[in-house]
Amino acid sequence: MKKRGFKIVIPMISLLFFIFLIATINVMFMPGNIKITQSKNNLINLENSKIKSNFLYKVENEKYKDNDLETSNKIDISIKLFGILPVRKMTLCLLPEVKVIPGGQPIGVKLFTDGILVVGFSDVETATGKKQSPAASAGIEIGDRIIDINGIKLNSSEDLSNIIGKFGEKELNINLNRKGQLKTVKVTPTKVKNSDQYKIGLWVRDSTAGVGTLTFYDPSTGRFGALGHPINDVDTGLQLPVRDGKIYNAKIIAVEQGTRGKPGELRGMFSEEDVLGILEKNTMSGIYGKLTTGASNGIYNKAIPIARQSEIKEGPAKILTSVEGADVKAYDIYIERLTEQSRPNPKSMIIRITDKELLSKTGGIVQGMSGSPIIQDGKLIGAVTHVFVNRPDMGYGIYIEWMLNECGVEI
Template sequence: MNNKLTKLVLFSLLSFILVFVNYSAPIQEITKIPSNFKIFQGEKLNYSFPFPFKVTFETDKEGPLKISEKDATTIEAVTTGTASLNLKLFGLFPLKHISVDVVPTIKVVPGGQAIGVKLNTKGALVVGYSDIIGEDGKIYSPYKEGRIQIGDIILEVNGLEIKQAEDITEIANKLKGDPLKLKINRKNSIVYAVIHPVKSKEDKQYRIGLWVRDHTAGIGTLTFYYPSKKVYAALGHAITDIDTGHVLSVENGEIMNTRITSIDQGRRSKPGELKGVFFEEVDAIGNILKNTPFGIYGYIYRDFENGFYGEVPIAYQSQIKEGPAKILATIDNKGVQEFDVEIVKKAYQESPTPKGMIVKITDRRLLEKTGGIIQGMSGSPIIQDGKLVGAITHVFVNDPSKGYAVYAEWMVNEVNSLLDDKQVFTNE
């Protein structure tokens, strides 16, 4: 009986300890650490765990990491390379295995400048349908014949490339009602359709009953640029069609200097907006080559001024803390200004996704002027501890003081692929 009772007590005690350990704050923090992360050569990471949690860190003796343990654990990235890091509780029980990449420091110039954006799509994007009254007075819907879908991109008609929306009508009228063979990009797959145009009773033009769009324009914010390569990153999110929500493909486009003329304040359930003017002929400062979930990218035509901060290193996720930070934004004719924000929450991401952080505007000046995050501020760089940590991307519709932000490292990945698949993005 005593043996059974002793075993029961020991089992209960062990179960309690395991539950307590697994759900304690220090262990929960450890589980949040990604299994693979990057730090810069020369950087130091400090970890401290309260009594009785003794967590030891083990790594290769000849590797790029140096570990010192006194009151706290300090991990120093001594040289570039990859290291394995093993965390153990009390030096006995394995907690986590981590792969650490030590990389050279990456420096960029943060932006904050308001920019005009004009993007011409590759082909014509289908955004709506329209029935046609034919010369006989009957109603026709030729788009149904081809089973055209909203969001389809018409690339070619009868083998002729479509560069602007008017090209489709022009080809249809030249053929005087003969069938049109359409080459379509549908969700990144090529499909074909045949449509018989109908001559409209109203204007005597041959039409296929589709509303299409071939360009878009708006205002955003430059996130950073890299002077020696003359490449920039902006917006932090993709340019999408206002009607369909589809990411727009890029035929060509430009970014331009913009003058802010007015502000629509953001309110609950009503996003605000920066309004401005730009002139393509005189204000163009760069081209648009990529439109991705992490922003737009291209080359600048001429050097910018050195920016609000000058060159700063980017920060990887492991270097970012929940807490105070700054953003750079242009909201009037005073140019780039610095405003206080707080990183409310950061999500550990092992693969790129746009929503990495939740950011709250705390600066009274910005709240009074804009109400918080508004359209046009997308791409505003976030600075913490002298490093570029990310960019504002989306506002919370029900609370304009808060919004999402993307990590800077994902934007740097896009810059790398723009420069060259084999290009290493480092300072020279």
């Protein structure tokens, strides 16, 4: 009998220890500060899913009585394992409700870089038959941005050619930006064999264009956010700094379905006469600027609340996007996993497309859908950013608070 009892007690102790360990880890990984939208129910009952009591731990207000909660924007919280052992203190920050109008409509994007981006080198054949790249020999590197030459600011690749032609074989003082550091390089152009042209042996880029999705705009200021991730140069992979640019109303004219190992694509078209807004910023969290004309997705014509990171939950949600023409529709998705983040990152959540209609049309998430708003419980919570190459029905989304911060909307 003693041996049988011993065999029962040991597994029970092991199970209790395991539960205690899991509970402790769960609590310790909770953030020290949680931001939620101010609501009387949230304050008094602590209904937020990230911090409510369960059978492992109990959440208690430390200092406030119910009638004090409405006058404070912060609540100190104590978390006790099994309602007995204090293991964590937290602060619940109560913030005002923020509303914006969600997008979902396709947009054309044209961005002009601040400076001329070096994307490659080319050898220049001289009269003696020697082949070289004067720029490479002088120490210019791929990814450098040429700002000015001999004090003359460059706005286009054409400016670069004109200046080289103007100075001929004279040494050029080239000011460039290399990973945020300003540098000066001296380059002497080479005369091309059997030609009157002079070259320094560079491939450069001064602009880029493409199609994406509008995420939101603030009706009170006209400011917008889109894409949810940066625009990077196709050759160097570097984030492109904005000199200026515009977004345009666009239409989706074809869809290339995504398959395992090969991302799909929304193919769109836009006219440079159909300007929607001015592009001002290209950041890790998307592109931003100001609308110059009205925008409507045909679903939401009024602003809706946003949900802060701590208010979002794993489970069903919807995305707004267009896969035909400019018509925006709502499609079902499932939020598989949320990541606690203290700084902007376009990979905030893992999402899965569950809508049969969208899967039949696109195979899942495809290029051009970046920026598609994610809606949960009537609130804007984020935007689609990336697709998993080997799982086209799955991908990443960014929390909307990161995009609002970059847009200048105070949250």
